[in-house]
Amino acid sequence: MAEVTQLIHEYLRHDKKFPHVLCPGCGHGILLGSLIRSVHALGIPKDDVALVAGIGCSGRVAVYVDFNTVHAVHGRALTVATGIKMAKPDMHVIVVQGDGDALSIGGNHFIHAARRNIGLTVLVLNNFIYGMTGGQCSSATPLGCWSTTTPYGQMEKSFDFVEMTRAAGANFVSRGTVFHVKTLDKLVRQALVHPGFSLVEVLTPCHTQFGRKNKFKSPVDMYQWLKKAAMPLEAYEKLDPDKRAGRIPIGVFVDNHEPALETRYAAMRAKLAKG
Amino acid sequence: MTNPKKGQTRITIYPDWCKACGLCVAFCPAKVLEIDVAAGCARAVREQECVNCGFCELHCPDFAIVVTPRGKTRNGGTQPPQENGN
Known part of the structure; x- marks a missing residue:
């Protein structure tokens, strides 16, 4: 296994301060490792990757890695990425957003990017909370969970990212967790080569802001929970609906091959150029 | 019974x-x-108990752990004889 960490170190910006700012046990680092391994496995040169990140803990991911990176405005990472992809359709444009960034503040951008089916790879790091700003509830905080702004428990239902992206018309929709790293690697690799809008929702624990308020004694407890709760989609579908409560299906939910926006755009340009 | 995979690695x-x-x-x-x-x-x-499963290396969020086969350095060369664990 020797090559794993060494490979990651080759892709890091060592002039930045290390260790990174993320809390002990935060899953964002695991996702970053997974992304680096996937890009390397596909043989994509560093210069052909544009990594756009939003604001929040997930935004720090882009700081540490040696791709072309943009740290965009809160919730607007997808708009910046859309511009890059339309201008440079051959580039692999990856967007890293948190749950608050992608679906609370940038919700509309997210829906429309999925509707347009533009060829972006979107990694939504869902930690169920606004981590960096102090643990306020986000649109992904599950019903009944505690946060700084819901001291008696969340009363609102949470967003189902997968169902929403499917409904918006994306080409590739999947969900993984940072505990199931090998599955996550596979999903990220698939998302990177898939044409059109590709979403990987990555469940990642935030012990500092979410776990401590929700009866998880340590970061390890949160990983134990992910290990127990997550199950392959195929097994989940066979499960008795009464037993599905508390279980999280992971895997590929949508796998369409409709032409992406940049392909349609290129075809339109070619048609108009002929006159 | 000893696992033949055991003790083949060095952890840094x-x-x-x-x-x-x-x-x-x-x-x-x-x-x-x-x-x-x-x-x-x-x-x-x-x-000496390590079975080289690679879990720690894949899951370390801080990229702080390396599992190398014994007798090899991280750069693929051979290990100097006076190695000392961490």
């Missing part, structure tokens, strides 16, 4: 990068690692 932990989250310690199937509270990082206390 970067103490400055490790945040002692305990993930590798909790999930290591061979219980190789322990948290050194005073130093604030993980330590490979039973290196």
